[in-house]
Amino acid sequence: MKADKSLLTGSATLLVLSLLSREDKYGYQMIAELEAKSDHTFTMKEGTLYPILHTLEKEGAVCSYEKAAPTGRTRKYYHITKKGLRLLDTKKEEWTIFSQAVNAILAGSDPALA
Amino acid sequence: MKADKSLLTGSATLLVLSLLSREDKYGYQMIAELEAKSDHTFTMKEGTLYPILHTLEKEGAVCSYEKAAPTGRTRKYYHITKKGLRLLDTKKEEWTIFSQAVNAILAGSDPALA
DNA sequence: TGACATACCTCGACTCTCTAGGTATAATAT
DNA sequence: ATATTATACCTAGAGAGTCGAGGTATGTCA
Numbered sequence: 456m457k458a459d460k461s462l463l464t465g466s467a468t469l470l471v472l473s474l475l476s477r478e479d480k481y482g483y484q485m486i487a488e489l490e491a492k493s494d495h496t497f498t499m500k501e502g503t504l505y506p507i508l509h510t511l512e513k514e515g516a517v518c519s520y521e522k523a524a525p526t527g528r529t530r531k532y533y534h535i536t537k538k539g540l541r542l543l544d545t546k547k548e549e550w551t552i553f554s555q556a557v558n559a560i561l562a563g564s565d566p567a568l569a
Numbered sequence: 570m571k572a573d574k575s576l577l578t579g580s581a582t583l584l585v586l587s588l589l590s591r592e593d594k595y596g597y598q599m600i601a602e603l604e605a606k607s608d609h610t611f612t613m614k615e616g617t618l619y620p621i622l623h624t625l626e627k628e629g630a631v632c633s634y635e636k637a638a639p640t641g642r643t644r645k646y647y648h649i650t651k652k653g654l655r656l657l658d659t660k661k662e663e664w665t666i667f668s669q670a671v672n673a674i675l676a677g678s679d680p681a682l683a
Numbered sequence: 684t685g686a687c688a689t690a691c692c693t694c695g696a697c698t699c700t701c702t703a704g705g706t707a708t709a710a711t712a713t
Numbered sequence: 714a715t716a717t718t719a720t721a722c723c724t725a726g727a728g729a730g731t732c733g734a735g736g737t738a739t740g741t742c743a
């Protein structure tokens with residue numbers, strides 16, 4: 456994690472839902488994709504991801520199914536539900552409002568440091 | 570707080586330092602300014618702000634002094650130090666990297682929902 | 684004089700992420 | 714053959730950060 460990891464708080468679920476909105480994925484894959492797509496800014500730990508997935512499943516935002524990989528290994532895929540898509544929409548908007556608010560505050564700070 | 574409050578985690582210190590980079594301020598004032606400048610997105614609680622200010626002071630990022638308000642009341646003003654300005658710079662960059670990374674992930678999500 | 688806004692502070696609860704373990708299988712190296 | 718590494722999943726407890734709810738005190742206004 457390049458940036459202060461505590462910044463991740465509150466966005467982890469948003470990121471997971473966003474990944475799943477394109478196609479079904481399994482846990483290990485999501486971690487790798489987050490790392491790659493964020494240019495190594497996010498290194499989401501397994502201890503963070505798996506509990507999030509389990510919570511989302513309990514809430515009905517995602518559902519899971521097992522599928523064998525070409526290698527023969529069993530993977531647990533997650534699929535986002537309609538409820539999950541609505542949740543994603545809500546969290547996306549929250550993120551937008553939040554980040555714009557932070558930028559508004561920062562815009563007021565000493566320009567000599569920009 | 571309009572947005573999920575857990576998003577604030579990790580940015581609270583950045584916001585405080587940013588406010589102080591323009592001019593010295595006292596606690597109660599910072600809460601009001603954050604609320605106003607962020608269009609009511611941030612409602613930083615006193616239980617959040619004061620411990621942050623005390624920690625920053627311990628670290629030498631800010632220093633404080635008492636000053637009487639025109640009303641006669643005593644206010645505790647905080648002044649950002651050079652060390653604090655460097656910390657602000659660091660945290661600003663962390664925020665930029667982080668928010669760009671989140672946006673990169675979101676950009677990959679289902680465009681039909683955008 | 685009572686109510687309210689200002690102004691500061693702290694403690695314990697809560698939420699979220701991470702550390703550090705654990706299990707098991709497949710691929711690769713020795 | 715066998716050891717090691719990568720894959721793939723999981724959980725319990727620790728730690729960090731914020732909040733709720735309380736406390737104290739002063740100034741203003743009805």
